[in-house]
Amino acid sequence: MEGNKEWYVLHTYSGYENKVMENIELRKESMGMENNIFRLQVPEEEVTEVNDGVEKKKMVKTFPGYVLIEMIMSDEAWFIVRNTPGVTGFIGSHGAGSKPSPLLPEEVEAILGDTPKRQVVHLDVEVGDYVKITDGAFSDLSGIVEEIDKEHQKLKILLEMFGRQTVAEMEFHQVEKEQV
Missing domain, CATH: 3.30.70.940 (NusG, N-terminal domain)
Known part of the structure; x- marks a missing residue:
């Protein structure tokens, strides 16, 4: 064969x-x-x-x-x-x-x-932590982590804009943990 x-x-x-x-x-x-x-x-x-x-x-x-x-x-x-x-x-x-x-x-x-x-970005955050957005349209805004998707390296962050709360989806490399 x-x-x-x-x-x-x-x-x-x-x-x-x-x-x-x-x-x-x-x-x-x-x-x-x-x-x-x-x-x-x-x-x-x-x-x-x-x-x-x-x-x-x-x-x-x-x-x-x-x-x-x-x-x-x-x-x-x-x-x-x-x-x-x-x-x-x-x-x-x-x-x-x-x-x-x-x-x-x-x-x-x-x-x-x-x-x-x-x-691969290792981001040491948990739901409820404050993060600062370092890249993208929401750069320099801070918010609270609502959801973490480690597999896809994404976060859902609760931001306050124009007096309203908005959820933004960001990638791990676009944020850093805020020291509170």
Whole structure:
């Protein structure tokens, strides 16, 4: 069952992605599979964390527990990869020794293509805290945090404008906690 060079997804023990890549590279060389197993990739993205105004860049795994492998699927290549320590299986395989389905080209592009860099801001606020808006249309206004959405890094802030209370949605990077 010789085929074309395609990308597949391996499931690994979480935290062992780099070790699995290293093990497959060693097995590929020692077993003469350079013509069947080509590239391995742990999908990662660079994020910038801002903590107390200090920016720090770091790499974060996009899909923890998964490794992408570019290979020509053959019985021998499948066996070597599947039986590498730390590999729990191929994604898209129906079990009982069946070969997995490769990723579609657009899936590979979405995973490995240039992804925009993300900025993660650590904002030490709770509902009821006062914050000052530092960016945007409401810049220099202060308000009370009503709601926190950590996943999307947004806050709902109760502001007083023109004698009325208004709720504004702001991103974490647009505010700072007021020292009361």
